[in-house]
Amino acid sequence: MTVLPPFFRRHALVTLLNLFGLAVGIAGFLVVSLYVAGELMVDRGFTGADRLYRVASTLSLGGNTVVLGASTPLLAEPLAQDFPEVEAVTRASEEDIDLREGDRTLTVPLLWADANLLQVLDYPLARGDATTALSRPDGLVVTPELARTLFGDADPMGRAVSVAGGQILTITGVLKPLAETHLKFTGIAADSGRGEKNWAHMVGEQWSHVGETAVYARLRPGASASAVEARLADFVRRRAVLTQLPEDVRAGFLTLRLDPVPAIHLHVKTFNQRKMGGDVGTLGILSVAALLILGVAIANYTNLATAQAINRAREVGIRKLAGARRWQLVALFTGESVGLAMAATLAALAMVEVSLPAFQALVDRSFGIAPLLHGGLLAVVLGTPLAVGGLGGLYPALVLSGYRPAEVLKGSVAPAAGRLRGVLVVAQFAISIALIIATATVLRQVDHARTAKLGFLPENLYMVSELPGDVHRAATMKAELAKLPGILGATFSGLAPGSIDQSMSLMTVPADAHGATPGQTYIAEFSADPDFIATYGLELKAGAALPPGWRPPAEGGRRYVWLTEAGARRLGYGHPADAVGDRYTDEENRTVEVAGILGDVRFRTARDADEALMFGIGATGGTLTVRLAAGDPRPALAAVNALVDTLYPEVRRAPRGFADEKLESQYRTEERQAKVFALFSALAIVLANLGLFGLTALAAARRTKEIGLRRVVGARVLDIAWLLAWQFARPVLIANAIAWPLAWWGLHRWLAQFAVRVDQGPGTFLAAGAIALAVALATITLHVVRVTQTPPAGALRYE
Template sequence: MSMFTLPVFLRRHVLFTLLNLAGLAVGIAAFLLVSLYVAEEGTVDRGFAHADRLYRVGSQLNVGGQSIKLTFSPDDLAESLRQEVPEVEAVTRVEQDRVMLGAATRYFEQRVLWADPDFLRLLDYPLERGDPALALARPDGVVVTRELARTLFGDADPMGRTIEVRHGPALTVTGVLAPLRQSHLVFTAIAAEAARGDKSWAHAKPRAWSDISGVTTYVRLAPGASAAAVGAALPAFVNRHNPPNPDKAGGGMDNMVSLRLDPVPDIYLRVKALGTVAGGDVGTLQVLGGVALLILGIAIANYTNMATAQAITRAREVGIRKLVGARRRQLVALFTGEAVLLAAIGTVAALALMELARPAFQGLVGRDVSLAPLPRGWLLPLLLATPVLVGVLGGFYPALVLSGYRPGEVLKGRAQAPGAGRVRAVLVVAQFAVSIALMVATFTVQRQVAHVQAAGLGYQPDSLYLISNLPVDLARAATLKAEVARLPGVRAASLSSLVPAAESESLSSFDLPENTRSTLRQARGIASFTADQDFFATYGARLVAGKGLPAGWKPAEVDEDKPRYLILTETAARRMGYAKPEDAVGERLSINSEDPTEVAGVVADMRFQSARRADLPLMFLIKASGEHLTVRLAAGDQRATMAAVNAVVDKPYPDAEYLRRAFADERIESLYQSERRQARVFAAFGGLAVALANMGLFGLTALTAARRTKEIGVRRVVGAKVPDIMGLMAWQFTRPVLLANLVAWPVAWWALHQWLLQFTVRVDQAPLTFLAAGAVALAVALVTVAVHVIRVASAPPVAALRYE
């Protein structure tokens, strides 16, 4: 009998069945899509052989309480580890680079890894063609992706063919990589490092370990070796090769350089350091996972609500089943089984919905997401368990309500569902509380991102056009800047080693003069960069102390090694022990040489990195060169001016193949990609939560309006108007929404307060944001209720009185 009950019930209650199915399908689809994405992110770099024993040896520079976390390590670290650390089973090095690769005079910019011969033995990226053990053993060997091979050689066999590196060596293809999965390393080719000849590591001059370039070292520990024990031994290991220098490190005996072991499977998601090319975001994963569970919970609550609301319509069926001998546990199993079957149908619908929603979801998370992994690993049990869990969670309570009817009361028409109304009210409050909290989060995150992009920068980012990666060449740089500054539509131009969102970082320590006005005798942890005399005017920085650089003065060639002037920020002046910015002006500091450099002025703090970091103490040495050109464009249509600037830049630098062009506000925006992604997640899932909550409200309103049809008819007969009935019914359903605000507001405030603490510049949690979210939820709920109430209340009273 039970196998035929659900189809009959489906046919009798088509509207509510479709609403239940739609809600469950949407909730399950969101949950499974997020689970798929989290699973893919969590498996990055875990497919390597012996992945649990693979580590990247990262470094950190420590100066005066400040530190810079690097992915790189000393150039000759690999050999020292191999000889002195017995727990290290194997070690290899790699250096990331951008080069122009070509064949038949056609060149394409590519990301290339220069690697040791045994690189593919440790990080065993799979090859379609070639032998991983031998591919990089050849001094000019290179393995390429299938896409790069097709770009360079078309459909021809790439094996053994020659690839030219512009201004570099010729390489021979010794392997073709299989399609690459997501990784912390991004590349299209891996080349034998020996191919660089005189520029290779074997020919490099020995350097101090504190002079770290771009080499990355990976190790594989021996079976049973303890990473913690190796990490504990690293400080002594470093001290043997790079003895501590108290003057540089900050006055103690700590080493300026420290090493750490980053587990390779953790790098992509959990390790953030200078030099990282690609990485995921744990915060976004946590937000996505939490919100997806909330969406699934709303869908389950919808089902529970409508199932309990419909229970009275099945009371007679329950009474008859009990009269013919059905026990309560059998009825609970029956109705829970119906819920599981409905959830199974919803899961099938969710799979189709996932495929439809996948492009939008990929845009939301910024990564390709395939449904192919669903039948594999732990995702398959999750897929199979979802309809059971959802069905039981959503159907068990309604099954208890249905099975609790007493046959006598049912047949007399007095069946009631004790407590079901209160449970429905609680679930409606919970649904709308989630929706309101997500809307508050959306508004607040968007406000915060907009705020930090403009507030507290210390300069005016509008119309600043940046060209980066210029070769450092004093003569060409001076000519370039002069020509750009003369162009129509250009208001100012400057050369510097620092621009917004630049990867470069610096830490300096130096002695202060004996007769200093500072309370200190040594400055430590000051970030030192170079800028020319027009930098502060170009950026619109505000001078707070001193007169600045002498009028008309320009840095000469001698200033490249012995700068005459420098400019400090307020934070730098405080860090150096000056009570007031004015006290720093005129001080003569020995920075890079015995010839002192004069502090010409102090400017307001300038933020070039994310607002998640405190204001850095910046010191600008005034020089005439720099790898970044900043151009302030005049307002209006700037396209012609940009084209003219680009043409001027390209002329003196025909060999500069990796120039990067962008506006300052675009680069600043890139610092907050994670926050913007979280805002999109909140907005998308918040809208989904509101839609699902109102879908449930729509069904509840329809049931309630149908049950009160006769009551409404009587009220109409005795003179009640449609607005009166509308007000009566609307109040019944808006009370839970109003109560949901009281639940959502404190929870949302606390969660957002914790989130905002990571920023040094942050918005206030304005009451208007909370009121706006509550008003939106209430307005949507009222419209949903009005659809049914107006239809029933507008019907002729005679028809309503005949309804029952």
């Protein structure tokens, strides 16, 4: 018993190509659907998730805005008092801590939380009671993974662990395996377990001291979030403690907003967030690419189905003579098409299972295949064979079933659906060409962003961040580093490559400054020691690296600064060099003198324009940067890390790494997008050419007798090749005319986010079109060679 009908067995190659192409398209669509569904479901499992909000802060100073995911923990109580719409308020503060159990020490991300956190953000518990687990002052709830790491298979409930500060915590609950969430933690501990660092000891502090505490509010059913948000400005004006700020900046300094908790993962990007959220851009690109691939696969399937159906015209005529009715023929053709689509869908599910790990690595997310078995995705899986099979089979079935038997048997029926097939071929190649252009442009932009002028030399720079600003230890560190082989220089600074830190200073510019704008101006200021310029390889445009006889500024004494060229322009100088020697007054009423002008530096991403910066010359800073000699860096790295661990034992977890790696990490999203484009453009090209391969095979088969006659009368192989090549190359050329403007428009919008970006020259567009045309011509040539190798006598006997 055979599975395929006789016609499909006779055309087995085209049938297999059709099945494979459709399976690949469906598999790509389903994999991306799983990813999109997983991203959209993050933080939607909480009770009343549509009423959950994070009350977050935005700080504005001197035209600079910092969007934070945190707020002062002090606003929680007055928020609950002033807003009757608020049903519950809770707080959580993220911190990496050292947990000790026995003789083992583990560094883990922990949430310090209010006792009611698990009633507001109700992460499900496998063990323990959510209403009481954090009500104990020493309560600790852990994930199953942390419980196994600490205690193996033993029961963790009631077991004690200690933290670095000496506090003892007792495990009062074990969470169920966590779904994806915007918070990063392996345990949740009662805030009172922090001792003197807990929120109860912060009464009276400034609201500008935001820290890392997130405040969550659940509104009552029916309450309007927009009505609450509209009253937050008045709430800040009445309640906020901002007495340390000058009166003229208090009004606009702090703004509160409501971030819907289910939207945080995808839609809220904040300064210094501990866990990177999803990326809407990548999600959109993946969704569009998957839909395009599915469209290419369906177009390919429909194309081959209509082309194959034309060869069954004589079969239709015979069936009609035998008494078959039109609806029976429609049911036959459509049923066969749905059956093939069902087989392709089953093959696609197998492909999904196999390809899922690789795709998870590509998008840097974990998600399973389970959503395909329920909900909307199950409907997609079940509906795909019907939809695709109907598209591929219904049209040719209706056309062929309408032929008159006499006309069919006399061979007077012209092939139908030629125009439809032409449109579908154009659409397939237009998508392929657009994806090739997008892939090439994204890769060019990422490479350009990495190599565009930075203003410093990033090679062999090793950084250790989050060090305390201890002048004496900094001096000792630099003295010890100077003795080590393989170390060319070292500096302490408050700003380093890849940093997202912000620090604003208020400068009063006098009227006698050389071209600057008199008055008060805010400018980003960071500390830097005297070796900053030499270690980073910065360009000194004017002035001196250090004034003669420079010493670290004493309390209340004169300070010296370097300005970047953009910083000088920010202060109003038309010619940055004019700023050298000018003196300003800072917010502490100290005199600040410009020692030198530096070339512009870009420590952040290519999305940002040259930043207006001021570097206060001092003796220390939060980041140690060491320039290593060329060659094997491992001995020098080991020595540097040993010194840091010896001199700064309290910060053994301080972030460390090379500057160029830190800069590259800022473009991981773009790299993922480029890889996604590359993957889907390759699939689109393969699918489009599978369809072209099948169409060419069918066209060549239909024209076998014609080709034989042409060869008998003297046609060369080149003449026959041109005959078929032009027929199928013309749609590819038309596809270029469609793909180029669409790709240019989409990429123009994408590139607009970068201050430093590549030009969209014609080279990429011409190359993409040439690649698509070359692949198409190579596919056609395979058939031409095969057909022309057939002896003319055999070709003449074909029918």
